[in-house]
Amino acid sequence: MPELPEEFIKRIQKRRGEDFPAFLRALELPQRKKGLHVNTLKISSEEFRKISLFPLKEPVPWAKDCFYHDEEKAGGDLFHFAGLFYLQEPSAACAAPLLDVRPGERVLDLCAAPGGKTAQLASALGGKGLLVSNEIDGRRAEILSQNVERLGISNCAVTCAPPEKLSERFPAYFDKILVDAPCSGEGMFRKEPNAVKEWSPENVRRCALRQREILEHAAKMLAGGGRLVYSTCTFAEEEDEWQIEEFLKSHPEFELLSMEKLLPHEIEGEGHFAAALYKKEGARARGREAVPERCAAAERAFYDFGGRCLETLPEGAIATLKDGRMYLLPGGAPDLRGIRLLRLGTELGEWDGNRFKPAHALALSSAVRAKRRFETERETAERYLRGETLEAPPGAEDYAAICFEGYPLGWAKAVRGMFKNHLPKALRKYAKN
Ligand code: SAM
Numbered sequence: 224m225p226e227l228p229e230e231f232i233k234r235i236q237k238r239r240g241e242d243f244p245a246f247l248r249a250l251e252l253p254q255r256k257k258g259l260h261v262n263t264l265k266i267s268s269e270e271f272r273k274i275s276l277f278p279l280k281e282p283v284p285w286a287k288d289c290f291y292h293d294e295e296k297a298g299g300d301l302f303h304f305a306g307l308f309y310l311q312e313p314s315a316a317c318a319a320p321l322l323d324v325r326p327g328e329r330v331l332d333l334c335a336a337p338g339g340k341t342a343q344l345a346s347a348l349g350g351k352g353l354l355v356s357n358e359i360d361g362r363r364a365e366i367l368s369q370n371v372e373r374l375g376i377s378n379c380a381v382t383c384a385p386p387e388k389l390s391e392r393f394p395a396y397f398d399k400i401l402v403d404a405p406c407s408g409e410g411m412f413r414k415e416p417n418a419v420k421e422w423s424p425e426n427v428r429r430c431a432l433r434q435r436e437i438l439e440h441a442a443k444m445l446a447g448g449g450r451l452v453y454s455t456c457t458f459a460e461e462e463d464e465w466q467i468e469e470f471l472k473s474h475p476e477f478e479l480l481s482m483e484k485l486l487p488h489e490i491e492g493e494g495h496f497a498a499a500l501y502k503k504e505g506a507r508a509r510g511r512e513a514v515p516e517r518c519a520a521a522e523r524a525f526y527d528f529g530g531r532c533l534e535t536l537p538e539g540a541i542a543t544l545k546d547g548r549m550y551l552l553p554g555g556a557p558d559l560r561g562i563r564l565l566r567l568g569t570e571l572g573e574w575d576g577n578r579f580k581p582a583h584a585l586a587l588s589s590a591v592r593a594k595r596r597f598e599t600e601r602e603t604a605e606r607y608l609r610g611e612t613l614e615a616p617p618g619a620e621d622y623a624a625i626c627f628e629g630y631p632l633g634w635a636k637a638v639r640g641m642f643k644n645h646l647p648k649a650l651r652k653y654a655k656n
Pocket residue numbers: 315333334335336337338339340341358359360363385386403404405406433437
């Protein structure tokens with residue numbers, strides 16, 4: 224880790240008081256423990272513990288279905304590819320549970336990329352209700368969208384919009400909102416050396432101003448009776464406790480439910496701050512729903528495919544969008560016209576007027592189960608992830624989900640005794656880890 228800025232040390236000394244030496248010692252140690260969140264949309268924690276290819280350690284105390292682990296290459300693990308878990312810094316898992324999300328609610332994750340908290344919120348919704356995961360940065364939004372696909376989240380809209388654009392469209396719309404704000408990242412100093420290099424008192428002030436604006440828009444989008452959780456991974460009071468104090472002064476319709484700060488000399492994890500707020504007044508707005516453009520011929524093609532290759536046919540609206548791609552939309556999906564949308568519900572596949580080609584997202588979906596499956600050994604599964612053609616068993620035909628331990632990795636199509644690999648080319652790199 225680069226040397227800590229002198230001014231940062233002075234500030235901390237002044238603000239932390241007695242526990243300053245212990246705090247500083249902890250900051251100078253390397254990061255100790257890594258964490259992961261089990262994707263309960265696909266598997267329970269108990270089950271995952273039994274089949275995990277590397278040992279899981281003790282549960283993270285402040286977050287359900289999160290565990291410590293020591294695996295360096297967990298990102299290249301077959302079950303990671305199959306979307307059974309999300310790698311998440313243990314302390315970062317503290318914010319989402321404070322939102323107390325229940326199945327069926329409308330939830331907004333306003334600053335969502337790369338998607339750790341989206342993974343937790345989606346698990347809490349259990350496939351029911353709506354999750355809008357938004358990220359302002361286009362490149363980061365793409366990564367978020369890939370993670371939503373890998374985790375098989377069926378009721379999520381991934382958007383790429385500035386908060387002001389969303390708040391104009393969705394006043395008093397959401398039951399729960401998470402603002403995991405961009406911050407000066409002091410809590411990540413041990414993990415991300417760049418955070419140390421970029422730190423300055425001016426940057427702390429700039430971050431605090433930006434967070435205030437984001438919070439204003441979040442407040443507008445929250446329905447009365449709703450809950451807002453604000454979190455950062457910094458220690459700076461300007462961005463944490465003082466930010467919340469200022470917000471409450473100018474928003475008497477909100478009250479504080481709880482506030483917590485995780486400090487690296489007190490817990491196993493990096494630094495994190497989270498505050499839960501309750502909005503007392505106002506009603507929930509109805510909002511406009513999306514009206515899917517349907518195409519009977521495309522739907523028939525999909526249902527034909529489903530009859531042959533899928534065990535559970537999804538209920539709900541199926542739309543053929545302009546580019547010939549079909550989606551299973553979450554119930555009550557809002558009208559998102561005019562907002563950059565990267566993903567809505569589950570992409571089912573493409574229909575070119577003659578043929579239906581299933582999408583990778585359909586194989587990984589937690590809401591749909593493939594009937595035609597080809598169970599593979601670890602070595603064959605890894606060959607599939609490298610993009611290789613596999614030998615098909617006698618009599619194999621059509622599309623089949625290539626599975627490892629029963630969990631789909633993607634599609635292959637049986638052609639003359641071989642399985643042609645249909646894993647998207649962009650994903651084949653994962654297998655090289
Ligand atoms: N919640 C994410 C997770 O759990 O994986 C981490 C979010 S990160 C702490 C903050 C995010 O806010 C970044 O992805 C950043 O691009 C985004 N951001 C930056 N400026 C923003 C702004 N003005 N409004 C909204 N989001 C912003």
